Amino acid sequence: xxxxxxxxxxxxxxxxxxxxxxxxxxxxxxxxxxxxxxxxxxxxxxxxxxxxxxxxxxxxxxxxxxxxxxxxxxxxxxxxxxxxxxxxxxxxxxxxxxxxxxxxxxxxxxxxxxxxxxxxxxxxxxxxxxxxxxxxxxxxxxxxxxxxxxxxxxxxxxxxxxxxxxxxxxxxxxxxxxxxxxxxxxxxxxxxxxxxxxxxxxxxxxxxxxxxxxxxxxxxxxxxxxxxxxxxxxxxxxxxxxxxxxxxxxxxxxxxxxxxxxxxxxxxxxxxxxxxxxxxxxxxxxxxxxxxxxxxxxxxxxxxxxxxxxxxxxxxxxxxxxxxxxxxxxxxxxxxxxxxxxxxxxxxxxxxxxxxxxxxxxxxxxxxxxxxxxxxxxxxxxxxxxxxxxxxxxxxxxxxxxxxxxxxx
Numbered sequence: 001x002x003x004x005x006x007x008x009x010x011x012x013x014x015x016x017x018x019x020x021x022x023x024x025x026x027x028x029x030x031x032x033x034x035x036x037x038x039x040x041x042x043x044x045x046x047x048x049x050x051x052x053x054x055x056x057x058x059x060x061x062x063x064x065x066x067x068x069x070x071x072x073x074x075x076x077x078x079x080x081x082x083x084x085x086x087x088x089x090x091x092x093x094x095x096x097x098x099x100x101x102x103x104x105x106x107x108x109x110x111x112x113x114x115x116x117x118x119x120x121x122x123x124x125x126x127x128x129x130x131x132x133x134x135x136x137x138x139x140x141x142x143x144x145x146x147x148x149x150x151x152x153x154x155x156x157x158x159x160x161x162x163x164x165x166x167x168x169x170x171x172x173x174x175x176x177x178x179x180x181x182x183x184x185x186x187x188x189x190x191x192x193x194x195x196x197x198x199x200x201x202x203x204x205x206x207x208x209x210x211x212x213x214x215x216x217x218x219x220x221x222x223x224x225x226x227x228x229x230x231x232x233x234x235x236x237x238x239x240x241x242x243x244x245x246x247x248x249x250x251x252x253x254x255x256x257x258x259x260x261x262x263x264x265x266x267x268x269x270x271x272x273x274x275x276x277x278x279x280x281x282x283x284x285x286x287x288x289x290x291x292x293x294x295x296x297x298x299x300x301x302x303x304x305x306x307x308x309x310x311x312x313x314x315x316x317x318x319x320x321x322x323x324x325x326x327x328x329x330x331x332x333x334x335x336x337x338x339x340x341x342x343x344x345x346x347x348x349x350x351x352x353x354x355x356x357x358x359x360x361x362x363x364x365x366x367x368x369x370x371x372x373x374x375x376x377x378x379x380x381x382x383x384x385x386x387x388x389x390x391x392x393x394x395x396x397x398x399x400x401x402x403x404x405x406x407x408x409x
Contacts, residue, residue, distance in 0.1 A: 020142050021129050028149030030186035033177035035157025038242055044170040051107040057366015059111045064359035066118025068352045071260060075124050075348025079361045084192055085131035087122045094120025095181045095232040107117030111260055124348035127331045154266040159259035218349060227334060228353035228392050233387035234360030235354045237300055238323055247315050252309040265317045273324035279381050285329045293391060295322025297384035303377045
């Protein structure tokens with residue numbers, strides 16, 4: 001019996017196992033690239049001609065802004081061409097942008113290259129691919145397995161980035177990331193199958209006007225708006241935390257010791273994600289989302305009280321644990337919206353809100369940090385408190401979400 005079959009509750013069938021294992025590998029490889037870039041990005045960017053705190057914040061945020069802009073078009077494209085084809089297209093664009101980042105000779109070219117990489121926006125497509133292909137009762141669990149691949153990638157990526165940087169210039173990290181992305185792209189082309197593509201093709205052909213009608217309905221749906229606000233706020237805080245935390249922690253420890261901090265952070269976050277994913281499958285996702293938000297709020301509030309390394313490390317661990325919990329539960333809540341043939345579009349709209357938050361969060365962090373680190377943590381605390389308040393008003397009822405179906409008909 002495989003590891004997936006040994007999961008508590010319902011077992012995954014063969015198709016689901018292949019999809020989950022494949023998507024976990026792909027998500028892990030993409031996350032490995034991101035986690036390798038994150039620790040050295042601010043230091044690499046600040047070393048480029050023309051770089052300032054603000055321009056580095058823009059270079060960090062423009063990737064997410066570009067992701068936000070292209071999430072919905074990619075989701076719409078996946079509803080027509082299929083999840084696999086769209087994932088391949090997005091992966092090629094992302095690969096090109098990552099390679100261009102390694103060639104950057106000044107901050108302006110880096111901003112351009114990051115915007116190209118962000119255009120390969122298939123996060124929403126990937127989430128839709130797995131949530132629509134796995135039994136509803138096991139969605140949180142399936143996303144937790146994907147999260148395991150991501151968590152392990154973070155554990156490997158942080159120390160690996162320091163090792164690569166010790167051997168040569170920091171921009172080599174981008175080339176290593178591009179190599180891993182080529183492996184992920186090859187795996188997608190050769191081994192992944194879009195099992196539901198023919199089912200979607202059998203539905204009646206729908207127009208852009210019909211998709212736009214769904215978009216307007218979403219803007220009138222209280223639950224979807226709440227989830228989008230939460231996605232925006234939490235990702236703005238994520239960008240801010242990973243902008244300022246490495247700088248503050250590095251000021252109180254050695255560069256070679258950073259992996260000793262981030263590796264346990266990833267391990268604890270991944271373990272808690274699994275625990276709460278199983279809990280959400282049994283008891284529902286809403287309570288788990290609120291717990292994740294409480295974790296994130298605590299993680300950004302603690303540094304307001306103290307910014308010693310003994311406060312920053314627990315704060316980072318708590319915040320990242322909350323981020324991992326939300327990563328496996330929020331997409332499942334979105335997947336419950338009952339408009340099957342528009343799920344790619346709906347998920348991508350939500351993901352766009354997340355990336356908009358990450359983009360603006362990175363840009364804002366660069367400007368606020370110039371004046372005060374306390375001011376930045378105060379800003380992040382307000383964002384998380386607002387997210388908690390908004391999510392507390394979520395109506396966990398079938399009627400609220402089903403209103404989308406009625407408005408479409």
